[in-house]
Amino acid sequence: DGGITQSPKYLFRKEGQNVTLSCEQNLNHDAMYWYRQDPGQGLRLIYYSQIVNDFQKGDIAEGYSVSREKKESFPLTVTSAQKNPTAFYLCASSIGGYGNTEAFFGQGTRLTVV
Amino acid sequence: SQQGEEDPQALSIQEGENATMNCSYKTSINNLQWYRQNSGRGLVHLILIRSNEREKHSGRLRVTLDTSKKSSSLLITASRAADTASYFCATVPYSGAGSYQLTFGKGTKLSVIP
Numbered sequence: 507d508g509g510i511t512q513s514p515k516y517l518f519r520k521e522g523q524n525v526t527l528s529c530e531q532n533l534n535h536d537a538m539y540w541y542r543q544d545p546g547q548g549l550r551l552i553y554y555s556q557i558v559n560d561f562q563k564g565d566i567a568e569g570y571s572v573s574r575e576k577k578e579s580f581p582l583t584v585t586s587a588q589k590n591p592t593a594f595y596l597c598a599s600s601i602g603g604y605g606n607t608e609a610f611f612g613q614g615t616r617l618t619v620v
Numbered sequence: 621s622q623q624g625e626e627d628p629q630a631l632s633i634q635e636g637e638n639a640t641m642n643c644s645y646k647t648s649i650n651n652l653q654w655y656r657q658n659s660g661r662g663l664v665h666l667i668l669i670r671s672n673e674r675e676k677h678s679g680r681l682r683v684t685l686d687t688s689k690k691s692s693s694l695l696i697t698a699s700r701a702a703d704t705a706s707y708f709c710a711t712v713p714y715s716g717a718g719s720y721q722l723t724f725g726k727g728t729k730l731s732v733i734p
Contacts (some may be wrong), residue, residue, distance in 0.1 A: 510662075546726065547661075550724075551723075554720050564721075594660075604650070604651070610665070611664070612662050613661055613662045617704070
């Protein structure tokens with residue numbers, strides 16, 4: 507059963523804490539992405555990775571960090587430097603670039619600061 | 621920055637009617653993609669149309685692209701209650717370096733009343 511799995515589905519963070527969101531895919535895709543979605547808004551790109559051990563900043567990378575040590579995994583850490591982290595986070599993957607292919611999305615993690 | 625802008629922001633129709641959503645964008649594109657998002661879930665890819673294509677069909681979906689006007693439309697025919705969701709257009713920029721960038725609009729929220 508191929509796909510992208512995000513965990514946890516809901517996450518609560520206290521002020522000043524770092525939290526890590528998990529994203530795993532078994533689609534054998536090279537590219538993986540993290541997006542942030544705020545209510546009534548579209549998706550904004552945080553980070554993306556074209557290949558293992560390589561990643562690039564997206565439009566809103568400040569306060570976030572990622573790693574890509576394995577092809578299947580692309581965890582996102584929301585650091586205490588992110589001042590407004592409450593949002594819906596979506597992970598996606600694609601075979602390569604988007605030139606001829608689409609993104610496959612996970613079911614998302616809703617992060618709330620308490 | 622958000623490239624695509626969907627119109628209308630919200631649309632409510634009766635089951636069996638057709639639903640038309642529009643998307644405008646600002647810069648040259650490689651392709652344009654439409655996605656669907658059920659409330660609180662991940663996005664699902666619907667259709668990809670390349671810059672040299674004018675129309676594409678997939679089941680009850682019809683997408684048009686007018687690159688001279690930088691606009692696209694998504695038509696859902698004979699709508700069903702299960703079509704209730706938010707629909708997003710997303711663009712891939714023309715330059716090869718940007719092929720990992722998928723820029724989303726804010727979406728159209730479609731409600732289909734049984």
